[in-house]
Amino acid sequence: MAHPLTIALFGITRDIVGASSLTLSIEKSTDVDSLLDQLRAQYPRLTELNSLLVAVNSEYAEGNQLLKKGDEIALIPPVSGG
Amino acid sequence: MLSLSEQTRYQKHLLLPQFGAEGQEKLKAARVLVVGAGGLGCPVLLYLTAAGVGKLGVIDPDTVDLSNLQRQVLYRTDEVGQPKVLMAVTHLKKLNDQVEYAFYHQALRRENATQLIQDYDVVVDCTDNFTVRYLINDVCVSLGKPFVYGAIHQFEGQVSVFNFRNQDGKLGPTYRCLFPQQPSDLTVPNCAEVGVIGVLPGLIGMYQASEVVKMLTGVGKVLTGELLLVDVLENTQQKVRVKRRPDAEKLIFPEPGAELVNQDEPSLRSITVADLHQKLEAGEDIFVLDVRNLNEYDICHLPQAVLIPMNTIPNNVKRIPQDRPVVVHCHHGTRSANVIQYLQQNHGFRNLYNLEGGIDAWARQVDETMAAY
Numbered sequence: 001m002a003h004p005l006t007i008a009l010f011g012i013t014r015d016i017v018g019a020s021s022l023t024l025s026i027e028k029s030t031d032v033d034s035l036l037d038q039l040r041a042q043y044p045r046l047t048e049l050n051s052l053l054v055a056v057n058s059e060y061a062e063g064n065q066l067l068k069k070g071d072e073i074a075l076i077p078p079v080s081g082g
Numbered sequence: 083m084l085s086l087s088e089q090t091r092y093q094k095h096l097l098l099p100q101f102g103a104e105g106q107e108k109l110k111a112a113r114v115l116v117v118g119a120g121g122l123g124c125p126v127l128l129y130l131t132a133a134g135v136g137k138l139g140v141i142d143p144d145t146v147d148l149s150n151l152q153r154q155v156l157y158r159t160d161e162v163g164q165p166k167v168l169m170a171v172t173h174l175k176k177l178n179d180q181v182e183y184a185f186y187h188q189a190l191r192r193e194n195a196t197q198l199i200q201d202y203d204v205v206v207d208c209t210d211n212f213t214v215r216y217l218i219n220d221v222c223v224s225l226g227k228p229f230v231y232g233a234i235h236q237f238e239g240q241v242s243v244f245n246f247r248n249q250d251g252k253l254g255p256t257y258r259c260l261f262p263q264q265p266s267d268l269t270v271p272n273c274a275e276v277g278v279i280g281v282l283p284g285l286i287g288m289y290q291a292s293e294v295v296k297m298l299t300g301v302g303k304v305l306t307g308e309l310l311l312v313d314v315l316e317n318t319q320q321k322v323r324v325k326r327r328p329d330a331e332k333l334i335f336p337e338p339g340a341e342l343v344n345q346d347e348p349s350l351r352s353i354t355v356a357d358l359h360q361k362l363e364a365g366e367d368i369f370v371l372d373v374r375n376l377n378e379y380d381i382c383h384l385p386q387a388v389l390i391p392m393n394t395i396p397n398n399v400k401r402i403p404q405d406r407p408v409v410v411h412c413h414h415g416t417r418s419a420n421v422i423q424y425l426q427q428n429h430g431f432r433n434l435y436n437l438e439g440g441i442d443a444w445a446r447q448v449d450e451t452m453a454a455y
Contacts, residue, residue: 010311011235012270020316049270051261053309055322060260076311076322078261079233079240080270081278082122082210 002027005035005067008074013052016045026067032056033063035073052077084110088180092134098301105299106134112298113137115199117190117218118208119166120144121283122232122290124156126206129291131174131181135298138174139202141186141349142166153280164416167350172439186349187419190214195221198349204297205229206290216264219244219257220334228297231257232290234278237315239286242324243293246306254306255326258333282314350419352436355443358409362386369408373421374441378413382441382453392417399429411437411444413455 002025009017026035032054040046053076054061067073084103089096092106114135116123119142130138144166146157154166161169167185174183186198190209199205199221207218207229215233222229228246232239246254289310296302308321327333361368372379372387379389390398392412402408402425410418418436425431437443445454 010238015276049265050263051265053260053322053324058320058322060322060324074311074320074322076240076260076309078212078215078265078270079235079238080210080212080215080265081234082118082120082208082232082283 003069005071005073007039008072010075011077011079012049013046013075013077016043030067031063032061032065032067035067036063039075049077088134091178091180095133100301101299105301108299109134109295110136112204113139113202114204114206114294114298115139115141115202116206116208117141117214118210119154119156119170120150120208120210121153121234121278122208122287123170123206124154125284125287126208126232126291126294127170127174128156128177129288130206130294131178133291133295134178135181135294137182137184137202139184139186139198140167140170141188141190141198142170143187143189153278153283155284165419168416168419184349185352187423188349190217192217194349196225199227200225203227204294206294207231207233208287208290212264212266212270215257223256223258223331223334226253230290230293230297232286234282234286236276237279237282238311238313239282239289241286241289241293241305241310241312242308243297243304243306246297246304248306253326253330255324256330256333259327259330260309260324262327262333263336279314285314286312350422350436351434352415352438353409354438355447358437359444359448367406369403369406371402371408371410371418371421372412372441373410373417374412378455381455382445384411384441384444387411392421395421395424399425402431404431404433406433407435408433409435409437412440414440414442 004023005026006021006023008021014020055074056071095101095106096103112135114130116126119140146161146164146166148162156170156173165187167187171183171185195217205218205222205227207215209215218229222245229244231242231244244256293305297304308323311320370384370387372383372389373392375391410422412418415436415438422434422436425434442454445452
């Protein structure tokens with residue numbers, strides 16, 4: 001069963017998506033890597049980011065971490081300005 | 083021991099029970115290197131100077147640009163075109179002359195980074211590009227130094243303390259634990275391209291300065307193992323917990339030719355007018371080089387000075403000795419700094435000193451009979 005997931009966006013990912021957050025429907029037993037694949041298919045410019053931190057419930061998540069209903073996701077790219 | 087004037091200057095620190103004289107002494111014993119004297123560097127430098135850090139180094143290759151002034155609050159409109167590090171230290175000295183300053187008008191590069199960073203206890207990353215951010219990470223990890231990271235994008239900022247050794251002896255995460263690979267500066271744009279709200283670097287820089295003070299004094303909880311995200315549009319703050327990767331040390335210097343070159347490249351060294359006066363009075367063999375124009379020389383000059391105007395330096399390099407100290411001066415210290423940089427980089431000079439404040443400082447502080455202009 002699919003369920004919706006809200007993803008907070010930071011830095012350049014905000015500009016690529018054109019919003020500060022997005023909602024996505026994911027299948028059960030989706031992990032972080034497949035979520036990223038889904039997002040990259042929808043927003044091809046995300047592919048250009050070779051470093052992108054995914055946080056799940058305010059914690060750094062590895063690619064194989066499974067996502068649960070209600071998880072809070074954030075996409076955090078590196079930022080260069082100073 | 084803190085002097086009486088230090089006790090007055092830092093009175094409000096001394097009143098804090100967690101801080102006290104002990105905390106102030108720790109600050110005084112610390113050496114901090116600020117990489118980048120731009121949006122983040124300005125507040126970091128101002129507050130660390132005010133706080134009474136013992137030695138403050140600043141490295142930046144840039145000159146002040148009119149478009150910097152919207153956020154780089156250390157500089158003034160009439161300083162456009164001047165080297166940032168020179169102007170920064172000029173202002174900071176007036177704020178607190180008990181701090182020892184070192185400035186390097188150059189970029190942090192692979193060739194100079196290790197030599198420079200090893201002389202400091204903490205590095206503050208206030209740069210505006212990924213190349214230097216990753217270089218700071220890699221050199222600090224290789225030397226075992228902590229660094230305070232800050233970065234900004236439009237209305238949001240990131241702060242963390244990386245490679246920090248906790249009380250239990252364990253090292254915290256590094257920048258590459260969050261972002262292992264260096265993105266191209268083309269895929270992730272910087273402020274120069276996408277803009278930034280002026281107050282943001284002030285805010286983020288202040289977080290960085292606060293972390294520096296906390297880690298040096300041991301007051302409070304250092305922002306290690308966490309990335310702080312600040313958004314001024316929504317007024318939100320969140321922290322993301324991050325662990326050190328077991329291979330953090332293996333991630334550094336991934337590019338070929340990763341071995342560090344330890345080149346002996348001198349930075350811009352300087353001398354005050356009081357020091358020069360004392361050395362000349364003591365009869366030390368110093369070559370004084372005046373790089374102003376003839377009309378300026380005619381207004382006033384030091385009796386022992388040799389005049390070689392800046393634009394004629396390349397044709398007169400042979401007239402400048404390399405076997406004894408050479409003090410280079412102009413009106414205020416900017417042209418002479420440029421001449422020193424040129425001679426060091428192109429002709430391998432290692433014996434040059436910039437006269438701080440130029441002949442103007444001499445006229446004001448040493449010889450009041452000298453004409454000032």
